[in-house]
Every structure is written in C-alpha cells, then in structure tokens.
Amino acid sequence: MNNDLYTYTLRIADDSLILGQRLSELCGHGPILEEDIALTNIALDLIGQATTLFEYAATVQNEGKTADDLAFLRYEHDYKNVLLVEQTNGDFGQTIVRQWLFDTFRVLFYDALQHSSDTQLAAIAEKSLKETKYHCKHSSEWVIRLGDGTEESHSRTQDALDLLWRYSDELFFMDETDQAMIAAKVGVDLAALRPIWMERIQEVVQAATLTIPTNNWKQQGGRLGKHTEHLGFLLADLQYMQRAYPGMQW
Amino acid sequence: MKETNLEALETAFQAKIDKDIRIEPKDWMPEEYRKTLIRQISQHAHSEIVGMLPEGNWITRAPNLRRKAVLLAKVQDEAGHGLYLYSAVETLGADREATIDDLHSGKAKYSSIFNYPTLSWADMGAIGWLVDGAAIMNQVPLCRCSYGPYARAMVRVCKEESFHQRQGFEIMSTLANGTPIQKALAQDALNRFWWPALMMFGPNDSDSPHSQQSMDWKIKRFSNDELRQTFVDVTVPQAEMIGLTIPDPDLKFNEETGHYEFGAINWDEFWEVVKGNGPCNADRIAARRNAKENGQWVREAAMAHEEKRKAKQAS
Ligand SMILES: [Fe+2]
Numbered sequence: 427m428n429n430d431l432y433t434y435t436l437r438i439a440d441d442s443l444i445l446g447q448r449l450s451e452l453c454g455h456g457p458i459l460e461e462d463i464a465l466t467n468i469a470l471d472l473i474g475q476a477t478t479l480f481e482y483a484a485t486v487q488n489e490g491k492t493a494d495d496l497a498f499l500r501y502e503h504d505y506k507n508v509l510l511v512e513q514t515n516g517d518f519g520q521t522i523v524r525q526w527l528f529d530t531f532r533v534l535f536y537d538a539l540q541h542s543s544d545t546q547l548a549a550i551a552e553k554s555l556k557e558t559k560y561h562c563k564h565s566s567e568w569v570i571r572l573g574d575g576t577e578e579s580h581s582r583t584q585d586a587l588d589l590l591w592r593y594s595d596e597l598f599f600m601d602e603t604d605q606a607m608i609a610a611k612v613g614v615d616l617a618a619l620r621p622i623w624m625e626r627i628q629e630v631v632q633a634a635t636l637t638i639p640t641n642n643w644k645q646q647g648g649r650l651g652k653h654t655e656h657l658g659f660l661l662a663d664l665q666y667m668q669r670a671y672p673g674m675q676w
Numbered sequence: 677m678k679e680t681n682l683e684a685l686e687t688a689f690q691a692k693i694d695k696d697i698r699i700e701p702k703d704w705m706p707e708e709y710r711k712t713l714i715r716q717i718s719q720h721a722h723s724e725i726v727g728m729l730p731e732g733n734w735i736t737r738a739p740n741l742r743r744k745a746v747l748l749a750k751v752q753d754e755a756g757h758g759l760y761l762y763s764a765v766e767t768l769g770a771d772r773e774a775t776i777d778d779l780h781s782g783k784a785k786y787s788s789i790f791n792y793p794t795l796s797w798a799d800m801g802a803i804g805w806l807v808d809g810a811a812i813m814n815q816v817p818l819c820r821c822s823y824g825p826y827a828r829a830m831v832r833v834c835k836e837e838s839f840h841q842r843q844g845f846e847i848m849s850t851l852a853n854g855t856p857i858q859k860a861l862a863q864d865a866l867n868r869f870w871w872p873a874l875m876m877f878g879p880n881d882s883d884s885p886h887s888q889q890s891m892d893w894k895i896k897r898f899s900n901d902e903l904r905q906t907f908v909d910v911t912v913p914q915a916e917m918i919g920l921t922i923p924d925p926d927l928k929f930n931e932e933t934g935h936y937e938f939g940a941i942n943w944d945e946f947w948e949v950v951k952g953n954g955p956c957n958a959d960r961i962a963a964r965r966n967a968k969e970n971g972q973w974v975r976e977a978a979m980a981h982e983e984k985r986k987a988k989q990a991s
C-alpha cells in the first residue's frame with residue numbers, strides 16, 4: 427500500500443471525525459434551539475466527510491477493513507487528528523472559537539486539495555469545500571457577535587481564544603508524509619496557506635474587537651498520535667459499542 | 677347586546693368548524709379554544725425538545741458511522757419539530773420563551789415517555805419504532821386539526837415521524853436478527869418501552885376531562901382509547917414479524933372484533949411520572965434548564981451586537 431497516502435487521508439478523516447464527535451455531544455443542549463440545529467448540521471457534515479475519507483483510506487490500505495473499522499477500532503495513538511479538534515466543548519465561546527480556527531483552515535485546505543492529482547481526494551475536497559465555507563461563515567459570524575456583544579461575551583470569547591491559540595500552529599504541521607504527497611502533487615503545501623489563514627483570522631479578530639494572544643507557546647503532537655488527555659475519554663464513548671460487543675453488525 | 681354578539685360569534689365559529697373551514701390566527705376564536713391550543717401545542721413542542729435528550733444520550737456512542745449520522749439527523753429533526761410548534765404557539769399570541777419557562781418550572785407538561793431512561797443502543801430502535809410510532813398515531817389526525825398553523829405544522833412533522841418510525845423498526849429488526857446478545861438487547865428494550873408507549877395516548881376516555889370539547893372543536897378526532905387500540909393492532913404483528921415478544925401475558929387477538937385485547941395499564945405509574953416522579957424527570961428538566969442558563973450570555977451577546985450593528989448603520 428501507499429503508506430503516505432494512507433496516513434495523509436487518515437489525518438484529514440480523523441480531524442473530521444473527532445470534531446464531528448465533539449459537536450455531536452451538544453445535540454439537545456445548544457444555547458438556542460436554532461443553534462442546536464446549526465451545530466448538529468455541522469456535526470453531520472463532518473461525520474459525512476469522515477465516512478467518505480475513511481472509505482477511501484480503507485481502499486488505499488487494502489487490508490479488507492471498512493470505514494467503521496478505521497473510525498472505531500484503532501488505539502488512541504493511531505488517531506492522527508490535530509489537538510485542536512479534540513479539545514472539549516467548554517462554553518459556547520470555546521466551541522465557536524475552536525470551530526472558527528479550524529473552519530478557516532479547512533476552507534483554505536480543501537480549496538487547495540480540490541486540485542490534487544489524486545482524483546478521489548480532489549472530489550472529496552470539492553464536495554466538502556462547499557459545506558465548509560458555510561461552516562466558516564457561521565463560526566466567523568458568531569465569533570464577531572460574541573466578541574463584539576457584551577462585556578461578558580467578550581471576555582469569555584477572549585478567554586477561549588487565549589486557551590485555544592496554542593493549538594492553532596499544529597494546523598500547519600508538515601512532515602515527510604506531507605513532503606512526499608506534495609512531491610506527488612497529491613498534497614497541499616500548508617506553509618503557503620498560513621499567511622492567508624492569518625489574514626482571515628485577523629480580519630475576524632478585528633471585527634470582533636478581540637486580541638490575538640501574545641503567548642506564542644505552541645502545542646503539537648496530534649498528527650503523530652501524541653494527544654492531550656481529552657482524546658482518551660472521547661474515544662471511550664466513540665468506541666464503546668464496538669469494544670463491548672465486538673464483531674457484530676448494527 | 678354584548679352577550680348576543682358573543683353568542684353570534686361563537687355560533688359562527690362552530691359553524692365554520694362543522695364545515696371543516698380552518699381557523700387562522702387572525703380569525704375570531706373563543707378564549708377557551710385559544711387556551712386549549714396554547715396548552716396542547718406548547719406541550720407538544722416541549723415534548724419534541726425534551727424528547728431529544730434520551731436519544732441524544734446515545735449519539736456519541738452510536739455503534740457505527742451510518743447509525744451515528746442517522747441518529748444525529750433524527751434528533752435534529754425533533755429540534756425542527758419543536759421550532760415549527762413554537763412558531764405555531766406564537767400565532768396564538770403566546771410567547772415562546774414564556775412557555776419554555778413554564779416547562780422549566782414544572783407548570784407545563786410534556787410527554788411522559790421521555791422520563792424513561794435509555795439504557796442500551798437497542799433503546800434507539802425501541803424509541804423510533806414505538807415512540808415515534810405512537811406519535812404518528814396521535815399526530816396524523818392532527819393534520820386535519822381545525823387550527824390552520826397547527827395542522828400545517830403536523831403535515832411536515834408527520835412525514836418525518838414516519839421516517840423515524842421505519843428507521844427505529846429497522847434498528848430493532850437488525851438486532852432481533854443479530855446475535856443472541858443483540859436479540860436480548862432488543863427484547864429488553866421492548867419490555868421497558870412497551871407499557872410507557874401505551875401510556876403515551878393518555879388516560880382512558882372515561883378519565884380524560886378535556887376530550888369531548890376538543891372533539892367538538894375538531895382539535896381531536898379520535899379518543900385516547902381508540903388511538904391506543906389502533907397502535908396495538910398495528911404494532912403487535914410487527915413485533916411478531918421480527919420475533920420479539922410483547923411483554924403482556926393478557927394480550928390476545930379477538931377474532932370477532934378483529935382487535936387485540938391487552939392487559940391493564942398501570943395508571944398509578946403514569947400519574948406518578950406525570951407528577952414528576954419518573955426515573956428521569958429531574959434530569960430532563962435540569963438538562964433543559966442548563967441549556968437555557970448556559971445560553972443566556974450568548975443570547976444577550978447576539979442582541980447587543982445586533983443593536984450596535986443597527987446603530988452603526990443608522991449613523
Ligand atoms: Fe418529532
């Protein structure tokens with residue numbers, strides 16, 4: 427199998443799965459009914475993306491595994507999502523800031539990936555880009571509303587940004603896998619996306635009257651399977667049925 | 677003079693109802709008709725919203741990607757039903773947030789079924805099959821309800837409910853045809869949800885005070901007992917089809933009437949749950965209250981931002 431392509435696809439899939447799982451915790455508990463519905467929509471889109479990506483990863487892996495095997499039956503260190511998406515929902519400010527940092531990245535990423543020489547990834551990116559643009563508009567508007575809203579909402583949103591900023595750097599993490607995929611014209615050069623990402627983040631930060639944290643301490647490791655403490659608990663929920671009732675059809 | 681006016685209005689109102697002419701928000705209606713509808717529709721809306729919780733429990737633990745997506749979409753549909761229904765309540769002059777506060781204070785009720793816990797994945801099947809199934813029995817006649825906005829909301833809702841019912845039955849039949857462990861999960865879920873599902877139709881007709889007036893107003897078309905009987909008649913063969921046993925030793929088919937006869941419902945349990953003493957009443961209300969309280973600053977922020985935006989536009 428093409429190891430690099432497998433890992434590359436899995437990393438994208440895991441980002442979608444883990445963030446979709448996080449958002450789905452909120453279904454039925456949203457701050458406003460309309461927002462409950464909107465966040466569930468985003469969760470559904472992400473789970474949908476994850477499903478197609480895992481199907482493709484399973485094909486690339488060629489060991490007879492299914493998308494569900496990949497989604498539900500790996501060990502913690504085999505998940506390759508960025509640390510940002512496994513962070514807890516916190517308050518609505520934290521949920522939205524996490525979403526916005528990620529969506530802003532994802533729009534740029536899919537926009538570039540749709541020109542991939544790998545026709546499968548290109549097609550998935552093209553389809554996912556449409557919905558991700560909508561997610562990004564939604565989360566950006568909320569960051570502005572919350573940042574610019576009341577004193578309380580401003581300070582909560584600033585706190586969320588201060589907390590999550592340290593995980594934003596990892597969105598642009600690249601290693602040999604990325605280099606190989608870029609060389610094969612399959613992958614995206616994330617370094618090239620970074621200035622545009624920063625520009626878009628700054629635009630929203632300004633409209634939201636927020637401040638980009640000066641603390642530039644960065645956390646990474648997710649792409650290599652080294653996670654925060656939060657992921658294990660998330661996986662305990664996610665994998666519960668598959669672990670408790672192994673090998674059954676549902 | 678005034679009295680004759682009112683009488684004339686009431687007569688004209690009832691005449692419209694008798695001719696199956698829909699009542700619309702701007703039309704004159706008796707105060708009691710308005711009150712009855714506000715009570716019924718807001719209870720219905722609350723049931724949709726509280727009903728998200730027992731199933732919401734299992735979204736993060738759904739056994740595979742397809743089931744997770746389908747369950748997410750299902751629970752999201754219920755939120756949508758809540759939204760249409762709150763809009764319908766507002767056409768009667770009630771305030772959505774005020775009716776929600778009544779739910780949180782315990783003044784307003786919601787369907788008692790949602791006070792039962794979801795203990796296994798099979799409960800997702802049992803709820804879709806039985807609870808959405810019972811909801812359809814209750815709601816299909818409401819598509820012809822005399823109040824226009826409620827009737828139209830029900831048309832949209834019913835389409836989705838029958839989809840939920842089929843999905844639930846499909847989960848149950850997958851389990852019933854699965855491994856012995858899975859079949860036992862399905863049977864256990866049926867055992868726990870069967871009787872509460874029968875209670876969803878409300879008290880026996882002899883104990884149902886509002887029923888006759890609601891029938892005359894064509895808010896209700898069939899009595900509680902009639903609907904319950906239809907539900908039993910439809911559901912028992914479905915259980916047989918997938919090899920599950922209805923947990924009622926008195927259940928038998930009456931060849932003469934063509935109906936199933938079933939055992940006595942435990943109405944003491946029903947009234948206790950309605951009063952707030954069901955296994956999950958406190959948890960359900962606490963979850964809804966939390967959502968509202970945690971969302972308070974978000975709603976305030978949205979309003980404050982909107983005002984600032986308008987002020988900027990004006991200047
Ligand atoms: Fe519903």
Ligand SMILES: [Fe+2]
Binds near residue numbers: 836
């Ligand atoms: Fe439903």
